[in-house]
Amino acid sequence: MSAPLTPPPPPHGHSARDPWQSPSGPAAQDPARHAGKSGYPRRGWWDDQDGPGMKQELREAAVTLVAVALGGLLLGALWWWLAPRVPLVGEVSGGNWAVYLKDSEGEQGIGVDGTFTLLALAFGALSALVVFLVRRRGGVPLVVALAAGGLLGSVLAWRLGVWLGPPEDVMAQARSVGQGVTFDAPLQLSAKGALLAWPFAALVVHLGLTSLFGPRDPEDFPPDPHVPAPGA
Secondary structure (H helix, E strand, O other): OOOOOOOOOOOOOOOOOOOOOOOOOHHHHOHHHOOOOOOOOOOOOOOOOOOOOHHHHHHHHHHHHHHHHHHHHHHHHHHHHHOOOOEEEEEEEOOEEEEEEOOOOOOHHHHHHHHHHHHHHHHHHHHHHHHHHHOOOOOHHHHHHHHHHHHHHHHHHHHHHHHHOOOOOHHHHHHHHOOOOEEEOOOOOOOHHHHHHHHHHHHHHHHHHHHHHOOOOOOOOOOOOOOOOOOO
């Protein structure tokens, strides 16, 4: 009787289960498709399977910041148009010019600051509403951009209103109109805290809209003890 046939032995230094054997399959054919230079997956820290990703959020935040800040041009024009005028009058005393308030008890100066504050609050609420309607998911970068854009828009509106208003050199203006002639004071913002009205209103309104109408995560309900677990 002949001996049973047996498979030939593996090559010297290798076994059927050699751990150093080269892998086979798609990963071995093109490892660069599945890993980066360091050997780890190409998926970056900015990727997020549950959301648009950090890169997308940063892009949207940058666009929001620029768009909100440019709204300050409209705010500045409205402030210059709606703010009350502060009347001044110039007189010559001893050869020197002096400028006084025509109505020392008037409240036009307070009205200038109040007009800016009310307009900034309205712009803050409107910008928050628009941002929420465009992107309901929110996110920290978007909220920061909304607040920063509101602050930049307020500063831009303030400087634009001053530039559109009467000249800031009141002495030269008094000399040009003549003694005893009433002229308008430069448009100025005495209460600099009004610059925070826009970002404050934007944050409050956006937070309220997000908490009331924003998307919510699904709630986790405790398992029912009367329902058997799968595989039981």
